[in-house]
Amino acid sequence: MENKKESLRKKYEQLKDYLRSLESVAVAFSSGVDSTFLLYAAKEALGSDKVVAVTASSCSFPVRELQEATAFCEEYGIRQQVVESEELSIEGFSHNPKNRCYLCKRELFEKIRGIAEKEGLNEVVEGSNVDDNGDYRPGLVAIAELGIKSPLRSIGFSKEEIRILSKELGLPTWEKQSFACLSSRFPYGEEITKEKLGMVDKAEQLLLDLGFHQLRVRIHGRIARIELEPPEFERLLAEDVRLKVYTEFQKIGFSYVTLDLRGYRTGSMNETLSAEEKNRK
Helix, strand or coil, rough: CCCHHHHHHHHHHHHHHHHHHHCCCECCCCHHHHHHHHHHHHHHHHHHHHEEEEEEECCCHHHHHHHHHHHHHHHHHHHHEEEEECCHCCCCCCCCCCCCHHHHHHHHHHHHHHHHHHHCCCCCCCCCHHHHCCCCHHHHHHHHCCCCCCCCHCCCCCCCHHHHHHHCCCCCCCCCCCCCHHHHHCCCCCCHHHHHHHHHHHHHHHHHCCCCCEEEEEEECEEEEEEEEEHHHHHHCCCCHHHHHHHHHHHHHCEEEEEECCCCCCHHHHHCCCCHHHHCC
16 A cells, blocks of 8 residues: 555656646636646646636536635635636537537636636646546547646546545545536436526535435436435435435425436436447537
8 A cells, every 4th residue: 555655646746747847827626626636736836826726607517616616725825717607608508419518618628728828827737537538528629629738637647546645635625526517417408407407406415415425416307316326325215314305306396306226427428328429529
């Protein structure tokens, strides 16, 4: 175990060397595990004057995440800019096409690049890791097209390694649940609306407040499909919890509430895509 930690420390030094070579950066910062780790490393490598955190504000990004991002920047003395990124105003986005993430990332990172240019920063960096290479992620195509740097993927960091080092560095996100924008909760082709995004946000917040950790609430019309890690199934099915979740979800606007028996996994909406569709932008 000690050898592994030493190896990871060397990898972390490689990351900082990579960031130093960029000289100054705007960091796409969502307050998630990966972007927090990247932002902290950038500040260590470059200092506060050469780093700006850029956080998106939109109806598909929960207020709690924005608040956590702002609190982190204040605590660590990092400059932050909040950019309005209203995905629903992007042509075609609300129809939820299979390249939805491409449309969103393209628009967002063009705005972040504009901020970087205005601030006189050399590069824009984002926090995807090598585990992101295995799923259908059209957003990475937009990132590549715009010349955005992905330091964690370049150095070869996995999510597990990022969590281990985050714990060692004392970062509050080391055991934070993985998060993706709320639009990812919709089946492709189902219209994304502000109302439905709000329903998903409230439903997931309820489950978090009840103490569930890694979760998703996928929305299928007025049906909620809850994804939890299997060890948490039993607690959800306890009568008091089950009835509370059902009652509160109905108040939120869901007609039916279901539990996905396969459990939580990233990108479950991509399971309906063919290999050919996944290869398209």
